[in-house]
Amino acid sequence: MFPACAVRLRALHILRAPRGGVLPPAGERRAAQKLFSSEKVIHKDRSLPNSSWNSDLKLMFDQFMKKCEDGSWEHLPSYGSRSSQIVQYFKEVFLETKLRKDEQMLSQARLFTRSYEDGLGFEYVMFHNEQEKRTVCFCQGGPYLQGPPGFLHGGSIATIIDETASMTAIIAGGIVMTVNLNINYKRPIPLCSVVVINCQVDKIEGRKLFISCDVRSIDEKTLYSDATSLFIKLDPNKSLT
Ligand SMILES: CCCCCC/C=C\CCCCCCCC(=O)SCCNC(=O)CCNC(=O)[C@H](O)C(C)(C)COP(=O)(O)OP(=O)(O)OC[C@H]1O[C@@H](n2cnc3c(N)ncnc32)[C@H](O)[C@@H]1OP(=O)(O)O
16 A cells, blocks of 8 residues: 555544544644645655756656556655655654754754755655565766765765665555665766666565665666665654654
């Protein structure tokens, strides 16, 4: 089931729960109520082409947008109803009241991978194939992500792998966090080149989701990195801190 549906169904269940007898925790009820409120925030979709995208990134974007036409692939916008609902639910259920009250800090918060000016950091777009439980991410790593001169920093590679694996796990399992990420760096990635990160769900065991990834050149000839990761579905009854 898609997380947007799962989150809304769970929220509906929470809102109806008093009739079933047991009252869910107040935090969960507030989050569920908010989900169905009319609050709307307008954001820019950073997964759409901008003038910093090179021809390879535009080409892969166009190719995969075509694949979306028959419904087998889905374009994942950087902001959309699904991710805003999950973020809202996460804040309400898992963010401590103390942190939630620090409005100024929260209003300045940005998703790490989307916090750079166009073209300087991570320029990327993701597509998801529900049947194959697979997500691909096309990423052009900009000049502010340099590690060795002319090449991407290993931490930035880990970041975009984690981001793609996280989306794969969130779509399959709802609200999850990375607990383990193992990466083999096999070849350095030239700055400003476009790579494809391919992530798939290997196994789900209870709250554990096992995701594997590889990072290749877009002609698939060069394997830059491969990785395995473990995600744990968060338990709304356990505090994160
Ligand atoms: C995040 C949702 C927001 C959605 C927003 C969507 C929009 C945009 C997408 C952006 C996505 C960005 C996110 C990128 C990913 C991240 O950066 S996450 C941040 C980094 N990770 C963390 O900080 C996690 C820190 N860890 C924890 O807080 C806790 O471990 C946990 C809360 C995840 C789990 O704790 P708990 O609920 O207490 O579970 P446990 O009982 O400890 O464990 C459950 C089972 O898992 C096994 N396990 C735990 N850790 C590991 C490990 N490292 N390796 C192997 N196994 C592990 C544990 O043994 C338990 O197993 P059994 O049940 O005993 O078999």
